[in-house]
Amino acid sequence: MKSKIVLFILAFLVWSLLNWVPDWQHLVVGVFVSIFVAYMTGDLFIQRPYVLRHPLRYWYFITSYIPVFLWECFKANIDVAYRVIHPRLPINPGIVKVKTSLKADTALTFLANSITLTPGTLSVDIDREKGILYVHWIDVKVKDIESATKLIVERFENILKKIFE
Amino acid sequence: MKTLRWFIGLVILAAIVVLIIIRPLPFLFYHGLPYLKFLGRALYIILLSCVLCLYRVWRGPTGADRIVAIDILGIMVVGLCAILTIPTGRSWYIDIGIAWALQSFISTLALSKYLEGRGFDE
Amino acid sequence: MSSVIGIVFIAVGLAFDLFGCIGLVRLPDVYNRLQAATKCVTLGTCSILFGTFLVVGFTSPGIKSLLCIIFLVLTSPVSAHAIARSAHRSGIKLWDGSVVDRYAEDKEGEI
Structure with a gap:
């Protein structure tokens, strides 16, 4: 109701x-x-x-999520434009596996959208039970789970945990 | 060899952009406001991007490439409608843009389900 | 004054749209194309819509373009995600120069 x-x-x-x-x-x-x-x-x-009754969640959403998201989005576009117009096409793609500790549906949706719009990463599939995201990365720097999690997920996970859970 | 192909493509694109900038415009964009000439050129640049998308639709090696290109084309038409709103002053162009965005989203989801090879009723 | 800032936003958006489409033509396989095209074209079109809002002000097309920004930011990553997942499940391989593919390894283990 x-x-x-x-x-x-x-x-x-x-x-x-x-x-x-x-x-x-x-x-x-x-x-x-x-x-x-x-x-x-x-x-x-x-x-x-x-969840919608907390006023503090809206405050966190406006002050900490939106500026970080816009800045990462802008950096992502500069990065893609540089890779596209470079003559030797400096890409090094691959699909890596990252861990997440979020549980709620809305938080996972926002995490996947943020990963897609930030530099060089695109979420391919999600495993709800184990809490695992498969991420396509245009410039693979590390291959194991822990360091990839530290590089990709952590800057959004803490903010989203404060907002949605 | 690869650098040569990159250079030829760069020269062709730069020539098209310069041609867009120096070309005279149709008279729709000549009355009133000072930035209308810029908006006319902006329409031509979006049409150039749409032609690049149509190249990928034409020569895509797999079906997924064609679906990606159609999705991107749908998002770009929204930008075209938004630019057309300013010089004509008709507010229903942006209505077309909103309807086009939602319809393109739903059709992309249906096409990806079709590509995966399962039924629509899951 | 606000119309000048709006024109600057529209010009930035046009440049990003063009870069996204060049990436759609140049990059080698489906996933890389999807990355370049989705990021650049989404932010470019949102920038064009925000520039339209700044030019026309708080009238009916301006409010509608703000709504359209929210729709685009919410829907276009979801459609990119759906295309990538269904392309991988329907058996399209990654590019030959790819480094690692954990998703295919895990699916091999399940089946």
């Missing part, structure tokens, strides 16, 4: 942003559409609604 209410609020927010500057006719239609969407697909949306 709580998950349906959260989805209703989110859908209504997206509807009123899509009809910017909203007047009352748009808002009435939006209430009906959001009730329909929340009734049909509300159970699939969030597993643990009590």
